[in-house]
Amino acid sequence: MADIFRSAFQNLGRKRLRTALTMMGVAIGVASVILIGNISQCGTDALTHEFDSLGLSGLAISTLENDSQVVLTDTDLKVVRESENVEKAMPVMMQATSVQTTRITGKALVWGIDADANQIISLNVLYGRSISVSDVKSGARVCMVDENFSQASYKRNNIIGKRLSITCSGGTEEFEVVGIVKTGSGLLQNFIGSYIPNFVYVPYSTMQQLLGKNSFDQIAVKVKSGTDVDETGDMLVQSLNRTNGSSNAFVSNNLMKQRDSLSNILGVVTLILSSVGAISLLVASLSIMTVMLVSVNERTREIGIKKSIGARKKDILLEFLFEAVLITLIGSIFGILFGYGISYLGASYFGFALGIRLDIMALAVGFSVLTGMIFGVYPAMKAAKMNPVDALRME
Structure with a gap:
C-alpha cells in the first residue's frame, strides 16, 4: 500500500x-x-x-394598540417584578422627536429608562455616568447620548457637561449630558444610518412629566436564566389581564426570538x-x-x-x-x-x-x-x- x-x-x-x-x-x-x-x-x-446593544433581547410587555383604555402603570410594573421567573424589569418610554445643540438640530429617539437599565439592556458607558436613582426620583433634566450623536454635534466623543434641547409635546426642555454610551459596533448605522436616529436616554419620570402622563409605553423584562421566555411572557400577560380586569389588553413580544x-x-x-x-x-x-x-x-x-x-x-x-x-x-x-x-x-x-x-x-x-x-x-x-x-x- x-x-x-x-x-x-x-x-x-x-x-x-x-x-x-x-x-x-x-x-x-x-x-x-x-x-x-x-x-x-x-x-x-x-x-x-x-441588536443586543439596541436592547433587542428579552421580553417587552405592552398594551394592544387598539385598546386605549388600558395603560401600563406602577401597579403593572410591580406585578411583573414580583413574578417568579423575572430577574429584572423596568419601565420604558419612547418618543421620536428633534434634539438641538448649539451646533446642530436633528432627529433622535428619546428613551425614558430607569436607573438599572444597564442590567436589562446593553448600555456601555464610555464617559460620565448612567442615569441614577436620584435622577429618577427627582425627575432631573439629565440625559445620556450615544457616541454617534457626540461626534455629529461636537466632532468628539466626550461631550459631558454640554447641554441640549429636546422637543416634547410641543414644548422644549434643556438637558445636561451626564453620560456617553456606545450603542454597538455601529454596523447598522454604517449601512442604514439615515433610517436609525440618534439615541438619547433620559429618566422615565422626567419623560412622564414632559408628556403629562403617569403610564409607560412598555415594560422591558429580563427573565431568569434557564427560564422559557415565551412561557414567561404568556404568564405575565395573563397576570396583567387579571390585575386590570381585562381579557386581551396586553401583549408580550419575545425580542430575542425576533433576533433569532x-x-x-x-x-x-x-x-x-x-x-x-x-x-x-x-x-x-x-x-x-x-x-x-x-x-x-x-x-x-x-x-x-x-x-x-x-x-x-x-x-x-x-x-x-x-x-x-x-x-x-x-x-x-x-x-x-x-x-x-x-x-x-x-x-x-x-x-x-x-x-x-x-x-x-x-x-x-x-x-x-x-x-x-x-x-x-x-x-x-x-x-x-x-x-x-x-x-x-x-x-
Missing part, C-alpha cells in the same frame, strides 16, 4: 503545471465555501451584538451561497476526471508493463484513485489556508472576531475529497481493466 501511495504521489509531479492548475480549481472551491461560512458567522455575530429569526434568514442565505461554492467544487472535480483520463491515455504502455510483471487490477485501481484523492486533498489544504487568510484579513479590517470553524472546514474538505474520489473512479477503473498485451502495443 505504501508503494502504491508513493507511486501515486510521484506521478503527480510528472505534469506539474497541469496538476497545479487542477489543484488550484479545488482550492478556489474550498476557499469560497470557507469564505461564505466565515462571512455568515461574522454577520450573525455582528447583528446579534448590535433574522439569524435564521442569514443562515438560509448562507446555505444558498454555500451551494454556489459546492457547484464550483463539482466543476473542479470534473476537471480531475478529465486530467485523470488524459493521464491514463498517456501512461497506457506503463500500465501494460506493470500488469505484465504482476501488478493486479486492484493495484492499478488504487494507484489512480490515490492520485485523484491527493489532488483534492492537497488542493483542499491550500483552499483552507487561502480562505482563512482572506477571512482574517477582512475580519481584522472591519474589526470582527473570527474563530476557526471546524465544521465548515470538515464539510468543505470532506465534500471535495468525496467528489474527487467519485470522479476519479472511472479513470481508475479504465486503467485497471486494460489488457496488458493491448497496453504494451500502444505507442
